[in-house]
Amino acid sequence: MSKRTLLSLAVLVGSALALNAQTFQEGFYLRNYARAYQYNPAIIGHHFIGAVQYNSIIHNNVGAGSFLYPTADGGLVTAFNSSISADTFLGSLPEYCRTRSDIHASLVSYGFFAGGAFHTVDLNVRGGYGVSVPKELFAFAKLGMEGGSRNLGNLSLGASIMAELAYGYARQVTPWLSVGARAKLLLPIMGGRYDVTRMNMTINGENVALDYWGELYLTNRFAQIGSNNEGYLDLRHLSSTLDLDYLPSGAGLAFDLGLVFTPAEGLTISTSVMDLGGVYWFYGNRAMSSGVAKFEGLDHVGMAQLNKTALKEMALDVGNKFLQVLRPFASQDKWKWERLPLQANLGVKYELPFWRKLALGATGRYLNSVGVPYWDARLGLEINPWKWLDVTANIGTGARGPVFGAAVEFKFHHFRLTGGLQEGFGGFIPSTSTHIKPVFRVLTVGLTYDL
Amino acid sequence: MKNYLSLLLVPLVLWACENKAYDTEKLNKEVTLFEKEISIPVGNIGPFTLEDILNTEKLSSIKALLGGVLKTDSDGYIKADTEDDFWVINAYEVALKVPDPTQPFDYKAGSNSTSPSGLGSLLGAFGFGCGDQKVTISLTSPLKDAFNLNTTSSITCMNRRTYETSYTQSVPLEIEVPRSANTHVLKEFVLPDNVTDMPSEIQLEDVVLHLPANLPDRIRSSRYSNFTFNMTYTGYVTAGSGVSLPINDYIINFNIPLESFSFKDAQLTMNLVSTLPLDVTLSNLRVMKPGETGEQNENVEITESVVIKGGSPEKPTVTPVTFQLKAKEGVLTDFGGIKANITISSAPDFAKTRLTLKGGISVESATATLRGGLTIYDNE
Numbered sequence: 001m002s003k004r005t006l007l008s009l010a011v012l013v014g015s016a017l018a019l020n021a022q023t024f025q026e027g028f029y030l031r032n033y034a035r036a037y038q039y040n041p042a043i044i045g046h047h048f049i050g051a052v053q054y055n056s057i058i059h060n061n062v063g064a065g066s067f068l069y070p071t072a073d074g075g076l077v078t079a080f081n082s083s084i085s086a087d088t089f090l091g092s093l094p095e096y097c098r099t100r101s102d103i104h105a106s107l108v109s110y111g112f113f114a115g116g117a118f119h120t121v122d123l124n125v126r127g128g129y130g131v132s133v134p135k136e137l138f139a140f141a142k143l144g145m146e147g148g149s150r151n152l153g154n155l156s157l158g159a160s161i162m163a164e165l166a167y168g169y170a171r172q173v174t175p176w177l178s179v180g181a182r183a184k185l186l187l188p189i190m191g192g193r194y195d196v197t198r199m200n201m202t203i204n205g206e207n208v209a210l211d212y213w214g215e216l217y218l219t220n221r222f223a224q225i226g227s228n229n230e231g232y233l234d235l236r237h238l239s240s241t242l243d244l245d246y247l248p249s250g251a252g253l254a255f256d257l258g259l260v261f262t263p264a265e266g267l268t269i270s271t272s273v274m275d276l277g278g279v280y281w282f283y284g285n286r287a288m289s290s291g292v293a294k295f296e297g298l299d300h301v302g303m304a305q306l307n308k309t310a311l312k313e314m315a316l317d318v319g320n321k322f323l324q325v326l327r328p329f330a331s332q333d334k335w336k337w338e339r340l341p342l343q344a345n346l347g348v349k350y351e352l353p354f355w356r357k358l359a360l361g362a363t364g365r366y367l368n369s370v371g372v373p374y375w376d377a378r379l380g381l382e383i384n385p386w387k388w389l390d391v392t393a394n395i396g397t398g399a400r401g402p403v404f405g406a407a408v409e410f411k412f413h414h415f416r417l418t419g420g421l422q423e424g425f426g427g428f429i430p431s432t433s434t435h436i437k438p439v440f441r442v443l444t445v446g447l448t449y450d451l
Numbered sequence: 452m453k454n455y456l457s458l459l460l461v462p463l464v465l466w467a468c469e470n471k472a473y474d475t476e477k478l479n480k481e482v483t484l485f486e487k488e489i490s491i492p493v494g495n496i497g498p499f500t501l502e503d504i505l506n507t508e509k510l511s512s513i514k515a516l517l518g519g520v521l522k523t524d525s526d527g528y529i530k531a532d533t534e535d536d537f538w539v540i541n542a543y544e545v546a547l548k549v550p551d552p553t554q555p556f557d558y559k560a561g562s563n564s565t566s567p568s569g570l571g572s573l574l575g576a577f578g579f580g581c582g583d584q585k586v587t588i589s590l591t592s593p594l595k596d597a598f599n600l601n602t603t604s605s606i607t608c609m610n611r612r613t614y615e616t617s618y619t620q621s622v623p624l625e626i627e628v629p630r631s632a633n634t635h636v637l638k639e640f641v642l643p644d645n646v647t648d649m650p651s652e653i654q655l656e657d658v659v660l661h662l663p664a665n666l667p668d669r670i671r672s673s674r675y676s677n678f679t680f681n682m683t684y685t686g687y688v689t690a691g692s693g694v695s696l697p698i699n700d701y702i703i704n705f706n707i708p709l710e711s712f713s714f715k716d717a718q719l720t721m722n723l724v725s726t727l728p729l730d731v732t733l734s735n736l737r738v739m740k741p742g743e744t745g746e747q748n749e750n751v752e753i754t755e756s757v758v759i760k761g762g763s764p765e766k767p768t769v770t771p772v773t774f775q776l777k778a779k780e781g782v783l784t785d786f787g788g789i790k791a792n793i794t795i796s797s798a799p800d801f802a803k804t805r806l807t808l809k810g811g812i813s814v815e816s817a818t819a820t821l822r823g824g825l826t827i828y829d830n831e
Binding site: 064071077078143144205299428 | 469470478479483485486489492494496813818826
């Protein structure tokens, strides 16, 4: 595999693990949602201060239903049970099984008017983790080796947390058009990832071989991992490097751009693009695992060695040979560019002229995670029967199947409490929050104070 | 905060509710991996030498019988050397029979015979043969003078199973024995290659010693006063053409604790390379259940028989072999070992090949293949 291909794969996988943008679409429908600018920076809000907003996003392109199967007698078996055919199991999996979980927390938000424009400032924290596993890995476990070899590479996992300082600007340029933009300074705090770009397994009657290439990236602003005499990473040699002068672990910049059209009374058309940009991460702890390990069978083992102890020792030797390939060899630190997943939103809503408290609308979204692209389109309605209550609901379809969403905003005195949920149909495993079907799920809770 | 919101959104959440069909409390964790096929190399094992085979319990009696007599050379080839001072004639006793001590005297000693101990019978009984056989008859003389000896030397070989004479040779000899001769060779018989039976009789007939006058004065000393006829036999044990050693119900214990594992169909393929000039037949193979009872596992089909063809170090024989273990119904869960009848028999092309303790059978390029998957049970 060429370096170029390896690099492309790394970017592909890396992008799939990048943090998702804020995706509270219901904020578009809520009439007085203070943080609507986070959906479209061109939305002009009101003077407010926000204390907390919690936003959790789960994005899977494979659900638990691919791995668990109810039986006719009321039982439950795994996909690896012999009663589940390989076609059924593997047919339900995408080429790369990916799961991503993010949390966005707005610590402080402030919106104000000055100079004829609406300004916003946010201090946020973004964090999340993701895993990508190739379907081939499951095919290997289910079926074994077909043709003697399989490429089990393109496996990755990662987690990161970063701070975000955002400034937004929106202006009504004409009575029917407002424009806006938001600039976000991204400050990585901690992050790590492990990318297996190559894991070619050969298991046949002649040999068992592993050709492996994996890379470990870890930020080192809190701890530097040392290496042993042979040059391999050694967690026993861990030195604390906490020094606030050296935070953060890199820097990034992203932009949100938006337009809002109001061509007629009660009609709003919104279009926006979010997270144009990326982050340069500095990974001070870096290591590579690579090599080829091979086992071609026992080498003239004599009668004296055909006992449990000796065979066990031989098996351990072989195992260690393969494990040696996986050992991370310390490598030079690296700056690594990671693009943020781009999101494009389109929304339209219309307050019914005969009852302005009710609005109907439609939204569409496309999220380019590269590895896990997502889209959905929904029809929604919003009702604001009283000043202190605003409710919206929507239903539609998307890349993960049918979807629905709802949000509610309570206003008491100057406080606004907002909560919303976007979910897919299909249910989840009892007593857990594990979805049975692939899902794009967003849960939002926030509190603001109108000034 | 998250919990409050969950309550607020209950009507909507009910749309995406818990699906009781996926209750993991009732999850059956049994899994079957590698359902189609997986093969791994086992590699090269052995050789299992003749020495290893003779060390087994079933053949230990043979080893005990042969161990005291058989020796090996530096290459491990089994020799059947033996030596025997088979005829001792005291010179002083001969001197008493001389009619006129002042005159030379022809002493008619008579005839005598010997054979290489009971070794020939033993080897022949088991069907083994001998090769590169050589018999040397020599004489140690107590006299200070040289003298002449006349005799007819003969050697006879007999098949120990059929009791038929397979070879005989008789040679008249007229030998001048030097003074104070020490194991002076009278006759050396080198048996032809096609003679595989050990000599049953080595004979000296009508021995006449032409002795000098004043015999008592011609004897070296009272300590060295014997005419000693010595027979030395050298030969190598060969595979022979009549070997048939059955070992019934031989158990090979694997003691594989499958415990939480089971499989349906396993195959072991290999090349058996033999430098042992004997055919080894494994027949009536049966799979046993674990434990001391030796109970057969009736749910297993196994390859019925395997014949490993004999070979030699110079010309090894390769026999491709496949052992198949298959469950008749369901899966195999118990695996205590394999019981088989083993027969070691002569290999027709290698009857004359020497036996070496280092010769044996090697397993080469062995591969294990699992079909139908490896099932792992949840023992909770």
